Amino acid sequence: MSKVIKIQADLMWAFLDTPNTLSGKYQVDLCNLTPETIAELEELGVKVNNKEGKGFYITAKSAKYPVTTVDKDNKPITAKVANGSKGLATCKTYDFAKPYKGVGVGINHLVVNDLIEYTAPEESPL
Numbered sequence: 585m586s587k588v589i590k591i592q593a594d595l596m597w598a599f600l601d602t603p604n605t606l607s608g609k610y611q612v613d614l615c616n617l618t619p620e621t622i623a624e625l626e627e628l629g630v631k632v633n634n635k636e637g638k639g640f641y642i643t644a645k646s647a648k649y650p651v652t653t654v655d656k657d658n659k660p661i662t663a664k665v666a667n668g669s670k671g672l673a674t675c676k677t678y679d680f681a682k683p684y685k686g687v688g689v690g691i692n693h694l695v696v697n698d699l700i701e702y703t704a705p706e707e708s709p710l
Contacts, residue, residue, distance in 0.1 A: 587628060591621055591673045596638060598665040598702075600651040600694065610651050612665075612691065614673055615641040628677050629687035644675050644691035653694045666702035671695055 593614035597604075604611050616639040617625070622632050625642065634640050653661045665671075674693040680686055 586677050586679075588674065588676050589624065589628075591617070591642075591644075591675055593617055593621075593641070593671065593673065594639075595665055595669040595671050595694075595696070596641070596667045598667075598669070600653050600665060601662075602650075607645065609645040609647050610649065610691075611643055611645040612651065612673070612694070613638060613641050613643050614675075615639055617641060625689075630677060630689055631686065642689050644673055644689045646691055649692070651691055651694050653696060655699065656695060656697050658695075661696055661699065663699065664702035665696060666700040669696055669700045670698040672697065 591614050594616045596613040596615050598612040599610055600612060603609055617632065622640050625632050630642060632640050632642055653665065655661055672695045673691050676690045676692070678688050678690055680688050
């Protein structure tokens with residue numbers, strides 16, 4: 585059974601307007617989840633990961649569409665979102681069966697409350 589949930593989190597590895605090269609999907613890691621959010625996700629059957637530097641986290645994905653991303657005033661964000669930004673994601677759980685059975689988290693809307701803009705490092709001349 586799917587359920588819409590809102591998740592307040594730190595954002596990492598945001599591929600919101602271009603697909604991730606490894607998964608081929610739009611996605612973002614929702615990190616440093618609260619104990620309440622962890623409990624809600626686990627109750628829904630979502631596997632919550634834990635990693636140093638990210639705390640408890642999940643990866644929310646969109647297979648076909650870019651993630652609608654706005655600031656707290658509901659204005660579109662066109663900048664790249666860097667690790668450490670903070671936001672509120674509107675997500676929906678879904679069941680999947682391949683390559684194994686589980687519950688995933690889809691994302692379609694993200695409000696970035698504290699934006700850290702990503703800038704690509706300069707290439708060093710060789």
